[in-house]
Amino acid sequence: MKDDNMEKFFSDNRSAFDDRTPSDRVWNLIERTLFGGTHIGVWNSVTIWRAAAVVLLGLCVYQFVAPRLGPQVLDRLSQQEFRDVESFYAAQISEKVSLIRNDESFTDDQFTQDFEKLEAMYAVLAEELKRHPSQKVKDALVLNMLVRIDLLNQLLQQQEELKQKKNLPTEV
Secondary structure, three states, rough: OOOHHHHHHHOOOHHHOOOOOOOOOHHHHHHHHHHHEEEEEEOOOOOHHOOOOOOOOHHHHHHHHHHHHHHHHHHHHHHHHHHHHHHHHHHHHHHHHHHHOOOOOOOOHHHHHHHHHHHHHHHHHHHHHHHHHHHHHHHHHHHHHHHHHHHHHHHHHHHHHHHHHOOOOOOO
């Protein structure tokens, strides 16, 4: 009797059951129950393959586009970085030169000759950078500026030591 009632219930309400479909989770549970716990492996997952395809597509696009855009962008960044470094050191040099020139006791001809030689070498390197830009030339320009700053610092230190000696009281 129960089977007849159940069959009648299903046949009467069949349309209510046909319009709904169970989710994938429900079907997976049914499949595991029927077939003894069959598990979908990681490599059989569609999501993993989709993600791998997206990553592969991204790498292919990068390999295609990067060589065409990369050197230009990197070169512009490198040039801007060099200009920033150059302007910083040039400001340091001009500040130190003005300090030295304002001192009346400045009479070091050797310093003047060395400094002028370094400025001439800098001008030659700057022209070389315009003709054949390379990292070695940029490094040489920065090194030239650092040597000039060091030379100026040494001279400023000598001037400071002379001032201190002049200000010391003489003992009798």
